[in-house]
Amino acid sequence: xxxxxxxxxxxxxxxxxxxxxxxxxxxxxxxxxxxxxxxxxxxxxxxxxxxxxxxxxxxxxxxxxxxxxxxxxxxxxxxxxxxxxxxxxxxxxxxxxxxxxxxxxxxxxxxxxxxxxxxxxxxxxxxxxxxxxxxxxxxxxxxxxxxxxxxxxxxxxxxxxxxxxxxxxxxxxxxxxxxxxxxxxxxxxxxxxxxxxxxxxxxxxxxxxxxxxxxxxxxxxxxxxxxxxxxxxxxxxxxxxxxxxxxxxxxxxxxxxxxxxxxxxxxxxxxxxxxxxxxxxxxxxxxxxxxxx
Amino acid sequence: xxxxxxxxxxxxxxxxxxxxxxxxxxxxxxxxxxxxxxxxxxxxxxxxxxxxxxxxxxxxxxxxxxxxxxxxxxxxxxxxxxxxxxxxxxxxxxxxxxxxxxxxxxxxxxxxxxxxxxxxxxxxxxxxxxxxxxxxxxxxxxxxxxxxxxxxxxxxxxxxxxxxxxxxxxxxxxxxxxxxxxxxxxxxxxxxxxxxxxxxxxxxxxxxxxxxxxxxxxxxxxxxxxxxxxxxxxxxxxxxxxxxxxxxxxxxxxxxxxxxxxxxxxxxxxxxxxxxxxxxxxxxxxxxxxxxxxxxxxxxx
Numbered sequence: 001x002x003x004x005x006x007x008x009x010x011x012x013x014x015x016x017x018x019x020x021x022x023x024x025x026x027x028x029x030x031x032x033x034x035x036x037x038x039x040x041x042x043x044x045x046x047x048x049x050x051x052x053x054x055x056x057x058x059x060x061x062x063x064x065x066x067x068x069x070x071x072x073x074x075x076x077x078x079x080x081x082x083x084x085x086x087x088x089x090x091x092x093x094x095x096x097x098x099x100x101x102x103x104x105x106x107x108x109x110x111x112x113x114x115x116x117x118x119x120x121x122x123x124x125x126x127x128x129x130x131x132x133x134x135x136x137x138x139x140x141x142x143x144x145x146x147x148x149x150x151x152x153x154x155x156x157x158x159x160x161x162x163x164x165x166x167x168x169x170x171x172x173x174x175x176x177x178x179x180x181x182x183x184x185x186x187x188x189x190x191x192x193x194x195x196x197x198x199x200x201x202x203x204x205x206x207x208x209x210x211x212x213x214x215x216x217x218x219x220x221x222x223x224x225x226x227x228x229x230x231x232x233x234x235x236x237x238x239x240x241x242x243x244x245x246x247x248x249x250x251x252x253x254x255x256x257x258x259x260x261x262x263x264x265x266x267x268x269x270x271x272x273x274x275x276x277x278x279x280x281x282x283x284x285x286x287x288x289x290x291x292x293x
Numbered sequence: 294x295x296x297x298x299x300x301x302x303x304x305x306x307x308x309x310x311x312x313x314x315x316x317x318x319x320x321x322x323x324x325x326x327x328x329x330x331x332x333x334x335x336x337x338x339x340x341x342x343x344x345x346x347x348x349x350x351x352x353x354x355x356x357x358x359x360x361x362x363x364x365x366x367x368x369x370x371x372x373x374x375x376x377x378x379x380x381x382x383x384x385x386x387x388x389x390x391x392x393x394x395x396x397x398x399x400x401x402x403x404x405x406x407x408x409x410x411x412x413x414x415x416x417x418x419x420x421x422x423x424x425x426x427x428x429x430x431x432x433x434x435x436x437x438x439x440x441x442x443x444x445x446x447x448x449x450x451x452x453x454x455x456x457x458x459x460x461x462x463x464x465x466x467x468x469x470x471x472x473x474x475x476x477x478x479x480x481x482x483x484x485x486x487x488x489x490x491x492x493x494x495x496x497x498x499x500x501x502x503x504x505x506x507x508x509x510x511x512x513x514x515x516x517x518x519x520x521x522x523x524x525x526x527x528x529x530x531x532x533x534x535x536x537x538x539x540x541x542x543x544x545x546x547x548x549x550x551x552x553x554x555x556x557x558x559x560x561x562x563x564x565x566x567x568x569x570x571x572x573x574x575x576x577x578x579x580x581x582x583x584x585x586x587x588x589x590x591x592x593x594x
Contacts, residue, residue, distance in 0.1 A: 121373035
């Protein structure tokens with residue numbers, strides 16, 4: 001069957017430092033980031049994530065270029081070109097594709113290949129495993145949102161007529177508004193994709209389910225909310241992909257009115273929906289994995 | 294350290310199904326075989342040892358620690374080789390074993406170094422940068438062993454380690470396991486292949502339906518064979534006299550199979566034959582395999 005031979009060439013004991021559970025969590029986190037980005041994997045697993053990252057960065061540079069070009073023609077026209085809030089729409093499209101790929105990759109292969117039996121024989125708890133995976137997810141997806149925004153921010157500062165530092169000083173709120181909005185997108189999408197990946201064993205099906213719930217579910221919820229029967233407005237809350245967009249609009253100005261807004265819900269309701277979804281998904285995923293450990 | 298595993302009044306059930314019942318056991322340092330049929334409670338005992346299951350009652354101590362109280366301390370000192378598939382197909386052997394070392398708390402630079410050394414040890418130095426999905430079953434078994442020992446654990450739990458190996462690979466794997474004990478690594482090998490246990494272990498623990506059949510040194514078991522006695526006359530009388538001493542006897546015409554038991558059987562047979570004035574033609578001790586003992590224990594039960 002195999003011509004490999006086991007040679008006993010000795011064994012070296014290890015007396016160096018052992019980092020314990022902290023080291024185990026860090027290892028899961030690092031492996032999660034590497035897996036999502038296809039590092040240490042075959043070339044085909046690198047193509048999709050790095051293509052999306054490249055598109056996000058190029059788009060940011062293009063937006064800066066558009067601002068610069070239009071500013072050279074007529075400075076007042078730059079007000080019409082989308083900046084931070086508008087770019088969230090563009091990036092959230094890219095990040096949705098990325099999340100649909102990355103979320104299932106983070107959880108499903110570990111479960112279906114049986115490697116969890118190795119992980120949980122190490123000083124690693126279920127909570128440590130899941131938080132490390134979530135951390136890896138948030139790091140990479142957060143970078144997809146935030147790094148292009150940084151490129152945009154610095155680019156706009158460079159071409160600003162008022163000067164680089166004054167522009168940064170005038171737009172200091174961006175420094176927390178972008179991360180908070182990003183956190184809202186990551187929390188909602190992460191909760192959904194982790195919840196699905198905890199029960200679905202095929203990455204493709206999990207990805208399709210994720211996108212289906214966001215797009216088809218959102219459209220159906222919007223239609224039901226528009227119907228005129230008692231309590232129908234609450235159906236608008238099921239258009240879950242619209243909640244982080246409402247938070248984005250709260251910071252960066254309205255683009256369009258989303259279903260929950262049309263149904264009369266304030267922004268805090270969207271925050272509550274996201275928090276609730278994260279709590280429910282967290283509880284569900286944790287219970288699933290406690291059974292597996 | 295004298296015992297790597299101490300089990301006291303341990304019971305574990307899965308609802309209606311009792312997997313382990315009132316188990317008392319002490320496993321010394323060295324290489325120990327854990328044998329039993331499917332459903333005997335071997336895997337449950339391993340999972341309890343890792344602190345992954347909570348006992349219904351009773352307690353156990355692993356390397357002096359309670360896995361319920363200090364599960365992470367226990368697991369940082371144990372290496373575990375699962376029976377089933379447990380390898381990610383899209384990682385190289387070197388990356389996976391290095392990752393397994395980091396999961397046990399080793400810094401990444403040291404983990405990479407030990408990964409190479411350990412894969413060298415198990416004979417996969419040439420293949421360490423190949424993806425695990427391209428490995429044969431035998432090579433995968435070696436990677437599973439490598440990840441179990443890469444962090445220099447004090448105790449390794451091996452679940453069917455020779456499964457899927459060809460005869461030559463099987464001998465080499467068992468030999469390697471045997472040699473691990475020389476590096477002060479204690480090993481518990483769970484297997485249903487009793488010859489593997491005989492070739493590998495110093496101590497054997499037999500489980501059946503969650504209960505302990507026998508626990509003791511393998512060398513001691515080998516002495517507990519049967520004795521075949523051939524007499525000139527009165528075989529039934531001699532058998533009855535021997536049975537009075539509490540020893541099993543099967544009579545087949547003028548031949549008696551006495552035991553199993555230790556060397557005192559021969560003395561008892563000689564004394565009984567002398568009392569009955571029955572002539573002994575021959576008396577031969579048969580060697581008992583672990584399988585014989587396992588089956589005889591099950592029958593007795």
